Amino acid sequence: MVIVRSTLTFQPVLDRIADEIAQTPTRGRPADYIPALAACDPARFGMAVAELDGTVYGVGDWRQPFSAQSITKVFTLALDLAREADELWEHVGREPSGNPFNSLVQLEYENGIPRNPFINAGALVVTDRLHTRTGDAAGTLLDFLRTESGNDRLAIDEDVAASEAAHGDRNAALGHFMASYGNIDNPVPVLLDAYFRQCSVAASCADLALATGFLARHGIRSDGSRLLTQRQAKQVNAVMLTCGTYDAAGEFAYRVGLPGKSGVGGGVIAVVPGRCTLCAWSPGLDEQGNSVAGVAALDRFTTLTGLSVF
Ligand code: DON
Numbered sequence: 001m002v003i004v005r006s007t008l009t010f011q012p013v014l015d016r017i018a019d020e021i022a023q024t025p026t027r028g029r030p031a032d033y034i035p036a037l038a039a040c041d042p043a044r045f046g047m048a049v050a051e052l053d054g055t056v057y058g059v060g061d062w063r064q065p066f067s068a069q070s071i072t073k074v075f076t077l078a079l080d081l082a083r084e085a086d087e088l089w090e091h092v093g094r095e096p097s098g099n100p101f102n103s104l105v106q107l108e109y110e111n112g113i114p115r116n117p118f119i120n121a122g123a124l125v126v127t128d129r130l131h132t133r134t135g136d137a138a139g140t141l142l143d144f145l146r147t148e149s150g151n152d153r154l155a156i157d158e159d160v161a162a163s164e165a166a167h168g169d170r171n172a173a174l175g176h177f178m179a180s181y182g183n184i185d186n187p188v189p190v191l192l193d194a195y196f197r198q199c200s201v202a203a204s205c206a207d208l209a210l211a212t213g214f215l216a217r218h219g220i221r222s223d224g225s226r227l228l229t230q231r232q233a234k235q236v237n238a239v240m241l242t243c244g245t246y247d248a249a250g251e252f253a254y255r256v257g258l259p260g261k262s263g264v265g266g267g268v269i270a271v272v273p274g275r276c277t278l279c280a281w282s283p284g285l286d287e288q289g290n291s292v293a294g295v296a297a298l299d300r301f302t303t304l305t306g307l308s309v310f
Helices: 011-022 069-090 105-109 120-134 137-149 158-166 169-180 188-199 205-211 230-243 246-255 292-305
Strands: 046-051 055-060 201-203 260-262 267-272 276-281
Touching (some): 011 055, 046 292, 069 137, 069 230, 069 260, 105 169, 137 188, 137 205, 158 188, 169 188, 188 201, 201 205, 205 267, 205 276, 230 246, 230 260, 246 260, 246 292, 260 292, 267 292
Antiparallel strands (some): 046 055, 046 276, 260 267, 267 276
């Protein structure tokens, strides 16, 4: 059950953060590799906190859907791990790459095994394996997000998906290259279609904070059923901390001190295990593709509340 409260506990913290962000002139630049993202206004800002029982607090544009992009990589990882467990780790690593999210450079040295599930190459492997196991990776993801957020209107933005496909040469290169090492099951065009649809899910801060709740509940979904074992939930949180913001993961851990995952749509999710989940959104990005105001807001949240894993 989703309960929305706007006055208790976390609300004054969120209000203060929104005030501070409003006074911050530096917002970065929206992603410009597809027109749909380039058109976003970097002045937009929203943030939501979801408690373990589904109570949500929010500020600013917290109910505004935005392009979830690479945030979805957390959910496909969890959905695949729930099905195939540790076998996945024979096909994708779990070390930080230190490289940009769309880099190809390590793949040849490392025999087509991507460094981690959150760089594009690793996410393609995860989506491929989820697609094999479910017949519809993007549909499985969408069902999960709708159920966990309680939002039946949550959908794939088909215009963004088409635009991703039209500008998808680098992801296609990654897919074909890994296929040459036997690390992709599905025909690459089938995989790319699933991956582009996955990236194109439109969801709000409230939706994504709620959908991330299973990671704060040590693997338990919103209806009380188990998605991941406690050990797997710990592992996913750990990989988010070390790899979730790419070549800025060290800086994110230093500033925010939480497992987190960003997307080029400007969203960032974060987990306070055993306590709550967060999502901040602002479309302006830094050089590494992380939301400038989103990371700043999470930094302020952990500083103001003392809620971090450190
Ligand atoms: O595949 C891509 O390159 C984009 N659709 C998603 C990248 C993304 O969000 C990376 N994260 N910051």
